[in-house]
């Protein structure tokens with residue numbers, strides 16, 4: 001937001017988090033200058049538009065937009081939007097970056113639920129072009145249109161999703177990752193070849209198994225369990241994922257997932273799980 005011309009205030013209950021965020025944003029802009037992608041002057045102007053405020057009620061005073069991106073917990077999110085909403089300009093837009101919680105439920109915490117909309121960004125945010133705009137039961141057409149204008153101003157491409165488990169992206173990604181694990185479990189192909197199939201055949205930047213190692217199979221499993229409980233049988237988690245999580249093979253962060261990684265975090269060639277050892 002700051003590098004797109006908006007006066008932006010970061011709020012976090014943990015001061016270390018905002019310090020880290022400011023440093024991360026500065027590094028992204030400085031790297032942009034070094035790579036010739038950002039003008040030095042624009043980078044400095046972007047940094048100058050970004051400030052920190054510890055008190056949410058103070059930061060929200062007179063604001064036109066809130067992008068709530070606190071911990072994925074309904075009670076915490078409701079508390080944050082209900083604190084900010086009364087301080088903002090009349091008719092201000094309240095957006096939530098939630099990946100899986102209900103926009104409809106979050107909206108119940110404010111007086112005008114029609115101005116609450118989901119704006120689901122993707123990591124790393126400065127590179128990823130997509131924003132899923134999520135329409136809750138009460139969300140007005142105007143709120144969706146305004147969220148789209150903000151997305152456009154950030155140079156993003158937005159899509160509109162009616163609130164549904166996993167939206168479009170997490171639902172599709174969960175299905176792909178689960179199916180890849182079924183294929184691995186059945187011995188259809190090696191882990192390396194399943195990943196190569198998706199990278200070379202579909203131009204995916206990463207295969208579903210290496211992506212699962214990056215995301216963490218514990219996270220993957222909890223998403224699948226949620227989708228299974230809400231959308232039904234087609235999302236039943238593959239037993240191999242359950243086995244891997246139970247044995248601590250969570251992915252890169254654990255040094256081993258479908259693949260094994262050395263102390264530097266580099267994948268060990270040929271280390272993909274073999275059907276013969278499943």
Ligand SMILES: NC(=O)c1ccc[n+]([C@@H]2O[C@H](COP(=O)([O-])OP(=O)(O)OC[C@H]3O[C@@H](n4cnc5c(N)ncnc54)[C@H](O)[C@@H]3O)[C@@H](O)[C@H]2O)c1
Nearest residue numbers: 011012013014017069070071072076097098099100121123
């Ligand atoms: N991590 C991702 O890749 C990703 C991608 C898209 C969307 N999201 C969504 O973004 C949100 C945040 O995700 P995350 O991974 O950064 O979570 P996180 O739990 O790692 O970080 C959330 C931050 O919120 C702060 N916080 C908690 N309670 C607060 C409060 N009451 N007031 C102010 N700050 C508070 C915490 O100090 C922390 O810095 C979630 O809703 C998540 O679903 C995350």
